[in-house]
Amino acid sequence: MTLRDRPGGSTRGGTGKRVASTVVLLGVVSLLTDVSSEMVASVLPLYLTAAVGLSPIAYGFLDGIYQGVSAFLRIAGGYAGDRGGQPKWVAVVGYGASALSRIAMLPAAGFAAITAVITTDRLGKGLRTAPRDALIAEASDPAMLGRSFGVHRALDTVGAALGPLVAFALLASVPGSYDSIFVVSFAFAMVGLAVLVLFVPNLRTAAGTARIGLRRTMRAVAGHRLRRPLLAAGILGLLTVGDGFLYLTLQERDDFAALWFPLLYVGTNVAYLALAVPLGRLADRVGRARVLVAGHGALLAGYLLAALPSGGVGLTLAVLLLLGVFYAATDGVLPALVSRLVPAEARGSGIAAAQTVVALARFAASLLFGLLWSLIGAASALLLFAGLLAVAIPGVAWLLRGLDRAEVPA
Numbered sequence: 001m002t003l004r005d006r007p008g009g010s011t012r013g014g015t016g017k018r019v020a021s022t023v024v025l026l027g028v029v030s031l032l033t034d035v036s037s038e039m040v041a042s043v044l045p046l047y048l049t050a051a052v053g054l055s056p057i058a059y060g061f062l063d064g065i066y067q068g069v070s071a072f073l074r075i076a077g078g079y080a081g082d083r084g085g086q087p088k089w090v091a092v093v094g095y096g097a098s099a100l101s102r103i104a105m106l107p108a109a110g111f112a113a114i115t116a117v118i119t120t121d122r123l124g125k126g127l128r129t130a131p132r133d134a135l136i137a138e139a140s141d142p143a144m145l146g147r148s149f150g151v152h153r154a155l156d157t158v159g160a161a162l163g164p165l166v167a168f169a170l171l172a173s174v175p176g177s178y179d180s181i182f183v184v185s186f187a188f189a190m191v192g193l194a195v196l197v198l199f200v201p202n203l204r205t206a207a208g209t210a211r212i213g214l215r216r217t218m219r220a221v222a223g224h225r226l227r228r229p230l231l232a233a234g235i236l237g238l239l240t241v242g243d244g245f246l247y248l249t250l251q252e253r254d255d256f257a258a259l260w261f262p263l264l265y266v267g268t269n270v271a272y273l274a275l276a277v278p279l280g281r282l283a284d285r286v287g288r289a290r291v292l293v294a295g296h297g298a299l300l301a302g303y304l305l306a307a308l309p310s311g312g313v314g315l316t317l318a319v320l321l322l323l324g325v326f327y328a329a330t331d332g333v334l335p336a337l338v339s340r341l342v343p344a345e346a347r348g349s350g351i352a353a354a355q356t357v358v359a360l361a362r363f364a365a366s367l368l369f370g371l372l373w374s375l376i377g378a379a380s381a382l383l384l385f386a387g388l389l390a391v392a393i394p395g396v397a398w399l400l401r402g403l404d405r406a407e408v409p410a
Contacts, residue, residue, distance in 0.1 A: 019151045022139035025200045026132055027155030032192030033095060034156050036102055037121070038163025038269070039185040042262035043171070045244035047178055048114070058111065060370015063242045064363040065118050073123050074359065078130030078352025087131030087348055088202050094128025095196055097121070099189035105182040126359070130352035135203055137339040137347055145339060146288060149332030150280020154273055157327075161269035163188075164262040171262070225341040226350060229289075229403060230357050232396045233334065236296055237361025239389040241369050241382065243268065243323065246306050249378040250319065254311050267317060271324020272331075279328045280336070288337035289400035295329025296393055298322045303386035307379045334358070337403065 048054045048062060077094060081087030101121035108117045133149075140148035163185075170180050247264045283291040302322035305315055335351045342350035365385075372381035 019144075019148055020139040022201055022203060023136050023148050023152055024155070025195070026136060027152045029095070029192050029196045029200065030132075030152065030156035031159035031162075032188050032195065033098070034159030035163040035166065036159075036185040036187075036189035036192065037098070038160045038265060039167040039181050039188070040102065040105065041244075042164035042167050042265040043178065043181060045248055046261045049248065051176075051178065052111075052114070054111070056373040057370045059244075060366050060368075060373070062115060062118060063244050063370065064366035065115065065122060073126035074130055074352040074356040075349065077127040078134065078348035078350070081131035081134050081348040082346060086202060087134050088196070088200055090131040091128040091135070092193070092196055094124045094126070094131075095189070095193045097124030097127065099124075099186060099193055102182055102186035102189050105185075106179055129355055130348045133335045133339070133351045134348035135200075137335070137351070138203060138344075142340065144284060145336040146280040146282075146284035146291075146333060147277065148280075149336045150277040150283075150328075153280070153328070153332040154276040157269050157273040157276060161266050161273055164265040164269070168260075168262045168266075225403075226338065226353065228399045229334075229338060229341065230354060232399045233354050234357045234361045235392050235396055236389075237358040238365050239385055239392055240299065240362050240365055241303070241385055242362065242366050245366070245369055245373070245378070246302070246319065246323070246382075249306050249382065250311065250316055252378060253306075253309070254316060264316075264320065267320030268323040268327070271321045272327045273324075275325060275328035276332065279325075280332055283329075283333045283336065287404040288333050289397075289403045291329050292333050292337065293393060293397045293400065295326045295333070296389065296396070298325040298329065300386055300389045300393065302326065303382045303389065307382040307386065309379065341403065 045059065045063075048059055049056075054062070073094075077090055081090045084090070098121045101117050101124065104117045104120065105114075108114050136148055136152055137145060166184060167181050170177055170184065174180060243265070247261065250264065251261060279291055279295075299322065302319050305311075305319045305322070308315065334354055338350050338354045339347050369381055369385065372384065376384075
């Protein structure tokens with residue numbers, strides 16, 4: 001990749017072939033932060049169910065928190081970044097809260113304490129995500145938003161792939177050494193925070209110069225252009241099973257040793273890394289809404305393969321690949337789509353609105369799936385979700401039709 005080193009890393013008015021330096025720096029921050037977060041996330045399902053002894057319903061509640069509690073601060077983070085015009089410092093607070101939660105895992109013992117720590121981590125994520133994505137959108141050429149988000153997500157995913165490997169190495173060296181994972185995770189998070197504070201430009205957004213009010217922001221976010229994508233994101237989020245549940249299903253079916261569990265995350269993240277930029281560029285060319293819908297088709301196929309009564313290495317790798325396709329086609333594509341449907345002064349809030357809907361919907365999905373697992377078993381629950389997703393995909397495609405032509409000029 002190449003950089004354009006203009007003030008603030010902007011590529012506006014350029015050839016459209018280069019990615020802003022601000023985008024890459026934010027990608028490095030996310031890389032280091034994801035090494036930290038995925039070290040913990042990759043062992044968390046096993047830690048909570050095997051070491052702590054939680055039931056599927058209790059794990060579903062915690063997984064729902066992990067998926068959805070960030071929703072409570074996403075709108076606030078997006079609005080704060082828009083209102084002040086300096087989203088970097090809002091993101092700094094969010095990254096700092098998540099970093100502190102890593103070390104707080106050390107003394108956490110029992111369901112309530114672990115819930116509090118996970119909640120703090122996810123609230124930090126909720127606060128930082130929309131301001132960070134608003135910075136990416138502000139620094140990028142509008143014609144290559146999909147590519148810019150793809151580059152950022154690719155760097156992010158390098159960290160997401162390295163994190164489970166570090167956790168695996170630590171557990172292989174000292175079996176059951178969860179404390180060492182939390183300490184090393186905290187160190188990576190602090191380095192990422194330092195890069196953000198010291199090297200990412202304090203890029204002022206157009207919103208800050210306008211000094212917009214909350215009412216005007218909410219009118220922009222609630223505008224008719226966002227109603228259909230928000231509804232579509234909510235429907236799809238309700239039918240998205242958390243990764244941890246899928247990996248526990250694979251482990252249950254194929255009797256994976258606990259020591260190998262973190263490597264499941266690596267497979268998904270390697271696929272995501274390989275595909276994030278190509279699918280981002282494809283979204284810029286053929287339409288972001290189309291790629292978003294196609295990504296959920298890959299998720300549907302992953303559900304069906306994971307629900308098979310017998311598997312093996314080949315089918316397990318296929319599930320991980322499909323999950324990677326899903327994330328590459330949706331994670332950066334949704335904010336790229338939404339950022340062009342709202343005025344520049346409400347960009348962070350618009351992105352936050354979409355992310356909030358997704359987070360809340362996935363929270364509900366985790367609770368529901370945990371309950372269904374306890375009642376009918378993992379495979380049957382996956383098949384039920386797959387059937388509902390198969391029905392939902394055509395409807396969502398209809399909801400999103402024409403949105404790529406409804407963009408608001410920058």
